Amino acid sequence: MPLLDKSTSLTEVIAQIRDGACVMIGGFGVPGTPFTLIQELVRQGPKNLTLIKNDANEPGMGVDWLLSAGMVRRLITSHVGLNGNAVRMMNAGEIEVEFVAQGILAERIRAAGAGLKGFVSDIGIGTLLAQGKQTVEMDGATYLIEPALEADFALVHAARADTFGNLTYAATARNFNPLMAMAANCTIAEAEIIVPVGGIDPDAIHTPAPFVDHLVALPQELMEVYGVVKR
Template sequence: MINKVVKDAEEACRGIQDGMTLMLGGFGLCGIPENSITELLRLGVKNLTCISNNAGVDDFGIGLLLQKKQVKKMISSYVGENAEFERQLLSGELEVDLIPQGTLAERIRAGGAGIPAFFTPAGYGTEVGEGKEAREFNGKMYLMEEWLKADFAIVKAWKGDTAGNLIYKGTARNFNPMMATAGKITIAEVEELVPAGELDPNMIHTPGIFVQRIFQGKAYEKRIEQRTVRPS
């Protein structure tokens, strides 16, 4: 079985260059590849197109890449927690493609499955549908949406083995499994790395065939985007 382990985030991110398209897993700040984002900051790569459910917050996650002006375009579904994102969008510094969340997920899944386009009713009759082909099926109008793929897909999992098989934990699963299938090169950072054969095959969410590089991350902050508690 092929050993896909690399030493750290530096080795995992080798080959990422200016102008590339990256998928970054996570939902809000949950399940984001913290170590790899830190390495992208260190590398200083610019003019990136980032495909992610959202852009993190101002001082964490993809928000850090935005602060350093490393992102040229964001393809996302929700960006409400990031003031710097808003500023760059309104000033024209950042290109933005806002997509309904289900459509974003399906476009990524389609990229991984080799399906170049599909039809969905989401967004028909709104700005989302401008310039897109529309077609009627069974009396209802649908928009044609194209797949999304990336030069690198960077995901974060709870456990992984040396062959690249991954298990995600709870809601940190979110966009990570579909993104893992849609990158030319998929990087997985995991909290716990075990030898091949130790993971229960019935529990694996991402088969190792989709992963090219895997490493054990460290010092995860796992910040909570908005903490809501009952009054004491």
């Protein structure tokens, strides 16, 4: 039985993301950040976006392009410390920021991808991050209810894909990508290399293709922003 070819054009696929959309973006720092998808999103310019991303990249990179273009209303993240621009916008009230403990952010995304409503945890009990959360008593102790975190779109970066959308990631560029790929209504993957179906060992696949809706091929020569950051 043949498998669908999900390759599509960058312009058409990003045009689906409209004003007010909730968009998950993979990456932890530079590795795994889908800069090409983000750049096209900036070019098309939908407004009032809610972004879910581990961090806000650094000034002049990735998420910062969306922030600087005034396209973001709300950012759900674990840490923005490497982007002074994001900190400034947060303090000035230009964007609303929700901080989530990093592993809880990952697990809330994973839960949505696994079709769960949420999960129960003791992380953050007795701290600010527990305030306002629903609690539940179990085995004589108090736990927090952590709701699943889903999105309209997930933008992910893969090292390699086949045309059906099976994905593999490289080293620490994996991070949030496979979780987000599972958690959105529509998952758009950019890939550095796209091979015919059968070109990736089924045992080596990190994200199975049924989670991936659209595939965008990156040019052979990647933009400079994907490279090693010179500090």
